[in-house]
Amino acid sequence: MTSEFGLIERYFVGRQPSRPDVVLAAGDDCALVEVPAGYQVAISTDSVVAGTHFLANADPAAIAHKALASNLSDLAAMGATPAWVSLALTLPNVDEAWLSRFCDAFFALADQHQLQLIGGDTTKGPLAITLTVQGLVPVGQALRRSGASVGDGIYVTGSLGEAKAGLDVILHPDQHRETEAQTLVDAHYFSEPRVAIGQALRGLASAAIDISDGLIADLGHILERSQCGAKINISQLPISASLAQFLRERSRALQYALTSGEEYELCFTAAADHDTAVMAIAQSLSVPITRIGEITQTGQIELHDDGAALDWQLTGFDHFKDENNE
Structure with a gap:
């Protein structure tokens, strides 16, 4: 049986070129990133869960895209540029064909937005995906919900x-x-x-x-x-x-x-x-x-x-x- 670390190494490590602002990604207790001067970090976490957001037998490529797109949409709503993402993946069992399709779709969308996977976790349990995305926005320029005025x-x-x-x-x-x-x-x-x-x-x-x-x-x-x-x-x-x-x-x-x-x-x-x-x-x-x-x-x-x-x-x-x- 493939170990947790074997899964991570095989399916998630080395799939993307490293962004210049990533000092340390997978392989340690925490990732290290550098925030450019004059920018703030926008952070959002969302989960998608089998039976709530998708059927358990749904195409893993569709699940991966939906999970990541929902998080990227949060960055879009703040006017942020995607930078880094962490992935917590809970699986009922190790299905390497499922993982292969999931990862191919996940990294295709991540690469489209220059979003680098910098860490996460895998564990056994009911199928669920939790992502934390982080993006960069110039100081004072983030879009918010609180600025609408009469006549807009x-x-x-x-x-x-x-x-x-x-x-x-x-x-x-x-x-x-x-x-x-x-x-x-x-x-x-x-x-x-x-x-x-x-x-x-x-x-x-x-x-x-x-x-x-x-x-x-x-x-x-x-x-x-x-x-x-x-x-x-x-x-x-x-x-x-x-x-x-x-x-x-x-x-x-x-x-x-x-x-x-x-x-x-x-x-x-x-x-x-x-x-x-x-x-x-x-x-x-x-x-x-x-x-x-x-x-x-x-x-x-x-x-x-x-x-x-x-x-x-x-x-x-x-x-x-x-x-x-x-």
């Missing part, structure tokens, strides 16, 4: 609702025959963290958050920290053709866009006079950015459809309550 525009990147629809397909195998089903499953597992957009928004966005619990819930966090309200025009919500074709009903697709968790798109606010600059970022990075509303004084989220008020009672995604947990 509310924006989102990409399209919304596909992750929830993909989860529907995963949990209900009969839906695999539906048009666009596989596209939505891929959207659920293989999100693209908006790291470059987060960095580009430094100095432009007044507040930002990544959409992990649903637009309604996560925008609510901005409103709470910024002590303001919001008005959203649902007709402006970015809905993909795949989602519209899969759900076949406009109101249902729009509600998915408002409540879908694990999207890992960015929601941010910016002053009205920054709108042109925001749209220039979308064009230069070839990522859609849509203005969906504006910040108000009301202290709550008001929904309307091109001026017609809506009374939709919607909440976000909660892993402790949502009955759609995988």
